[in-house]
Amino acid sequence: MHTTPVSNRLHIGIFGKRNVGKSSFINALTGQNIAIVSDQPGTTTDPVGKSMEIAGIGPVYLYDTAGIDDSGELGLKRVGKTKQVMNKINLALVIVTAEGFDEADIRLVEELHSRGCDIIVVCNKIDILQPNGAILERIAGYGIPCVRVSCATREGIEEAKQTIIERGSKISPEQPSLIGDIIQPGELVLLVVPIDLGAPKGRLILPQVQVIRDILDHNAVALTAKEHELLDSLKMLTHPPSLVICDSQVVKKVADAIPPDIKFTTFSILFSRQKGDLATFVRGVRQIDRLQDGDTVLIMEACTHHPMPDDIGRVKLPRWIRQFTGRDILFDVNAGPLLDKDLSTYRLIIACGGCMINRQEMLFRIKAAHAARIPITNYGIAISYVHGVLQRVLSPFPHERTLCNMPAAMLAVDL
Template sequence: MAKDRQPFIGIFGRRNNGKSTLINRLAGQEIAIVSDTPGTTTDPVKKSFEITGFGPVVLVDTAGTDDIGELGEKRVSKTLKAIDLVDLAILILTNNQLEEPEQKLIEEFQLREVPFLVIHNKEDLAKSHDDLEQNPLISGAKGFLRLSPQHSVEPVIEAIQKAIPESAFTTPTLLGDLIKHGDIVLLITPIDIEAPAGRMILPQVQTIRDVLDNDAVCIVLKERETDAFLRRTGIQPALAVTDSQVFPKADASIPKQIPLTSFSILLARLKGDFENYIQGTPAISRLQDGDRVLMLESCTHHVSCDDIGRVKIPRWIRSFTGKKLDFDVVAGLDAIKRPINDYSLVIQCGGCMITRRQLHNRLRPAIEAGIPVTNYGMAIAWVHGIYKRAVAPFNTSFLSDEEII
């Protein structure tokens, strides 16, 4: 995997601790508003630039975690959500304050498995105590630094280089382990009411690019052209990928010896918790009358009358199970209003608009509570009886054949 991604680095701490000043110093230019007035930064703001001697990054400037009032609580909530986005966190302290606001942040870093650095800032105004670095609260930090306007930021850059995980720089491949140089990949892409005018949906574009990046040949066609194309050309693709909504049509059209999966399942493996998806999908068959299913739609889009997550999947699952089920839909990264234990199943979209870390943290409460999770494409394959074929191209050796029907 080549270094082709900009890592996200989040700056966290109380108001007026110098978070924005640090961003400006790292950037070597004034890109963040600096003011003596606490609360100048109100919402997480992403700033892309290059740190000299390090490389391109996206720094996330956040509101202070000691903000007050009703509006302040909302700002703090957004700051905590920003942790889901970052590959590395930097916690800014001043005046030896290592109390409840800092403890809350550290707990969230550790819960989400985000590596973090601690910087005691404004050393010119209040020097850090000798025992601060030894405080058990920051024992898990990847580094502790002291900083003032007179200090160089080079030690901070060096600490970032050492602390940031290699995965922050890489984008895993969708298909690289499934195809080889010169293979033909057939992409079945229906153009329906949900397709954006004049464009293709993001997972289709990502798959086309990944095929090309792996020096393979990509053929794109609509579902109704598939049979005639294969019959007329005699081409035997190394892999076929379909939109999940036309899985039954693709299954009937693509010869059984040709591996078949869907764009959504490719994204499930790339970004989602694929092993838990595999284990959780069969729970669809165990749903009972009155069970509640949570649909996590991690983007916002125009909702059509036959929307895949809000209409089609619930309809297919009700028909497949014959049960009276309730479905809740939560879009974007909005809060889940019901307790997670109210749900018997969670179905996550492919997550093309969010990061892998955001998606995993989105699913974490359900997984920790023992609630089965699955993915749009895998759920569709299950209810149409083609699940085993849809996941066959991937390594599912951790499950027995009896567990994948």
């Protein structure tokens, strides 16, 4: 459980105004001194995250955040960082106190509610003042449970834990399935994995490992080969694989090498389906056909990784898109959080695979693109499209495949 990647953990965030006892609640909940606690308002500055296990829920990533009512130039920056955390949360714990409960608490609940996460309100400091009926009614109006605790006396902490376990255990951070719904037990899946200079020494990368694990979890068989050994591997087999999965960078080579009746896709497409919305990304990729000279495309990287000299998002993809369109297209890069970026100035957004973020955050990015009415696609789908093999790699996904044949103008109307 300790090796569960952060992006696959249930993300729980603790939110609230300054000095309502957010950090004390984390410490009381976990029985550990994770958060720095002081009576001084604003002790927690930047959001602090920690991987941990909660019995009954499993692996979680728990965030402690700064007070949402922080003020001043630095305070507002801290509030901005807290809002970034809201974009990736599956379960929000909103800490309030009866003595300080006001409209700011309600606005916070509404803001989290609008992001679609599950919410529990925790009314702290009941040793000083119990919440009155009016407060409880307003919270109940959102269909949100309210638990009452005192971190000082530990009253109500066990009940709060049970409520969190009950709600948290019902939320799955990994919907839909990676591959389980497109393979049958006993089937053979052939994985094509290039081991080039960019590959890490002595191991496979996380998405490859996760796909192998999912194949095994569904009682199918995984066979892995490098692209140079692909043809030899196929010849060795007494019957063809049910599915071939390859890295996007060799998609054209593999598409040309395998018989057309074998289902075929890429690691990137599997993750774009699990983490984002495959249909949205397939619709969005058709915008490439409508790009004109001088248009700007946003390359949306979810983390601030160190770019390689021949980086897929910054170098190869722009080159392939310019070659495919024959247009003089400009590319801009946003690495890490979106902050308050104005997306409306772009003609297309291309999201990375998002291996470092969770589904909640990728869906937030898709929502932001929709709000700006800008089509969004992802690296793997764009690469397959400009290499002319998108229909092939969508063969396991018939619904999304039909979108390839619709006129690009019709798809844009759907935004």
